[in-house]
Amino acid sequence: MNLDDELRAALQREPAPVDFAAKVTAKTRTSKARVVPFRRRPAALALAAALALAALVPSAVYQYRQQRRAIQARDQLIAALSITKVQLQHVRERIQQNTRHKI
Amino acid sequence: MDFAQVVADNQSMVFSLAVRFLRDREGAEELAQDVFLQLYEKLSRIESPSHATGWLRRAICHRCIDEARKRRLRPRVGLDAVPEPLAESRHPDLLLNERLRRMVAELPESARMVVLLRYQEDLDPTDIAGLLSMPISTVKSHLHRSLAVMRGRLERQEICR
Amino acid sequence: MKTALILFAAIPAFAQQNFDFKLLDKLGANATGSTNITLEGDTLKLATSFLGDDTGSLKNLTGVYVRSYEFAKAGQYNEADLAPLRAYLKTLQWTKVVDVKETDETSEIYVHVLPNNRLGGLAIVSAEAKEVTVVFIAGALNMSDVGKLSGLGIPDIGLEHGGKKSDDSKKD
Numbered sequence: 001m002n003l004d005d006e007l008r009a010a011l012q013r014e015p016a017p018v019d020f021a022a023k024v025t026a027k028t029r030t031s032k033a034r035v036v037p038f039r040r041r042p043a044a045l046a047l048a049a050a051l052a053l054a055a056l057v058p059s060a061v062y063q064y065r066q067q068r069r070a071i072q073a074r075d076q077l078i079a080a081l082s083i084t085k086v087q088l089q090h091v092r093e094r095i096q097q098n099t100r101h102k103i
Numbered sequence: 104m105d106f107a108q109v110v111a112d113n114q115s116m117v118f119s120l121a122v123r124f125l126r127d128r129e130g131a132e133e134l135a136q137d138v139f140l141q142l143y144e145k146l147s148r149i150e151s152p153s154h155a156t157g158w159l160r161r162a163i164c165h166r167c168i169d170e171a172r173k174r175r176l177r178p179r180v181g182l183d184a185v186p187e188p189l190a191e192s193r194h195p196d197l198l199l200n201e202r203l204r205r206m207v208a209e210l211p212e213s214a215r216m217v218v219l220l221r222y223q224e225d226l227d228p229t230d231i232a233g234l235l236s237m238p239i240s241t242v243k244s245h246l247h248r249s250l251a252v253m254r255g256r257l258e259r260q261e262i263c264r
Numbered sequence: 265m266k267t268a269l270i271l272f273a274a275i276p277a278f279a280q281q282n283f284d285f286k287l288l289d290k291l292g293a294n295a296t297g298s299t300n301i302t303l304e305g306d307t308l309k310l311a312t313s314f315l316g317d318d319t320g321s322l323k324n325l326t327g328v329y330v331r332s333y334e335f336a337k338a339g340q341y342n343e344a345d346l347a348p349l350r351a352y353l354k355t356l357q358w359t360k361v362v363d364v365k366e367t368d369e370t371s372e373i374y375v376h377v378l379p380n381n382r383l384g385g386l387a388i389v390s391a392e393a394k395e396v397t398v399v400f401i402a403g404a405l406n407m408s409d410v411g412k413l414s415g416l417g418i419p420d421i422g423l424e425h426g427g428k429k430s431d432d433s434k435k436d
Contacts, residue, residue, distance in 0.1 A: 007222040017132060028140065076311065077308070
C-alpha cells in the first residue's frame with residue numbers, strides 16, 4: 001500500500017454544504033450594518049487606541065511567543081509518547097504472536 | 104473583487120480543511136463562515152483571487168488550530184487505544200479512507216494541519232512552513248512522524264485481521 | 265519498512281551521568297528521513313503543563329528524547345552503533361524485561377525500578393532492517409500510574425504487575 005496515495009484519496013476535499021454560500025451572503029448583510037468606515041471615527045479616539053496598543057504590543061508578543069513555545073513543546077511530547085506507544089504495542093504483539101506460535 | 108465569486112471558488116477548500124481538522128461538521132461550517140466574513144470585512148485590501156485564496160487558507164488553518172486548542176480536542180486516548188473495527192467491509196477502500204481520516208484527526212494539532220495541507224491541498228513543505236509560520240524542518244518532521252505512526256497503526260490492524 | 269527503535273528510560277539524577285545522544289547521530293548518517301525530539305528542563309515542564317495531565321503522572325519526568333531514522337534499504341546503519349547505548353543501560357542497573365529476537369528484527373525493553381514500586385525510567389530498543397528509532401523517557405513514574413498514561417499515549421504493557429519476560433527472552 002502506498003500511504004501517500006491512500007492519504008490523498010482519503011483527504012480529497014469535501015464539498016461545502018449546498019446552502020453555505022447563501023448563509024455567508026446573509027451574514028454579510030448583517031455585517032454591513034455593523035462596519036463603521038474608519039474615516040468616520042474620531043481621529044483622537046483612533047490615536048489613543050493606537051498608542052494604547054503600541055504600549056501593549058511588546059508584552060503581548062512576548063506572551064504569544066511563550067505560548068507558542070509551550071504548544072510546540074507539548075506537541076513534541078505528544079509525538080514522542082505516541083511513538084513510544086506504537087512501538088510498545090508492536091513489541092507486545094510480537095510476544096503474543098510468538099506465544100501463539102509455541103502453543 | 105467579486106465576493107460571491109470568492110466564496111464560490113474557495114468554499115470547498117475552507118470547509119473541507121475545517122471539517123477534516125475538527126471532525127465536527129457544524130463547528131467547521133460555523134468557522135468557515137466566520138473566516139469568509141473576516142475576509143469580507145477586509146475585501147478592499149485583497150488584490151486578486153489568488154491573494155484571497157491564500158488569505159483564506161492561512162486564516163482557516165490558524166482558526167482551526169486555535170479552535171481545537173480551545174476545545175482541547177487533542178486525543179485523550181492514543182491512536183492504539185481506540186478499538187479497531189472488526190467487521191469486514193464490502194467496500195474496503197471506503198473503510199480505509201475513513202480509518203485514515205480518523206487517524207489524521209487524532210494527530211496532534213500542528214501535525215494534523217501539516218498532513219491536511221500536504222495531502223488535501225497538495226502544498227509542498229516550503230509553502231506549509233510559510234502558511235503555519237513554522238520551520239521547514241519542523242514541517243518535515245511532522246510529516247515523517249505522522250506517517251510513521253499511521254503506517255505502524257495500519258500494519259498492526261492488518262496483523263489483527 | 266523496518267525500523268530500529270531505541271527507547272531510553274530515565275535515570276535518577278544522582279545515579280550517573282546522562283547519556284550523550286550525539287553518540288546516536290551516526291545511526292542516521294544514511295537516513296532518508298528522521299525524527300529528532302529533545303525535551304528536558306523548562307521546556308519539558310512547559311510541555312507537561314500544557315498536556316493536561318490530570319493524574320500528575322508526567323510531572324516527575326526529567327527528559328524525553330526521540331531519535332528515529334528511516335532508510336531506503338537494509339544495511340544502511342551499523343548495529344555496532346547501538347553498543348554504547350546497551351553498555352550505558354547495563355551500567356545503570358537496568359532490568360531487561362523483554363527481549364524478542366527474530367530473523368531481521370530485535371526488540372528489547374528495559375526498566376529501571378526504584379524503591380516503592382516506582383519506575384525510574386523506561387527504555388525500548390527495537391531494531392529492524394530499514395528503520396531506527398530511539399526514545400528516552402527519563403523520570404520517576406509510579407507503576408500504578410503507567411496504566412493511566414494510555415490517555416496520554418503510553419500503553420499498558422503490564423509493567424505495573426512487575427513486568428513479564430517473553431518466552432524468547434534472552435539474558436545478557
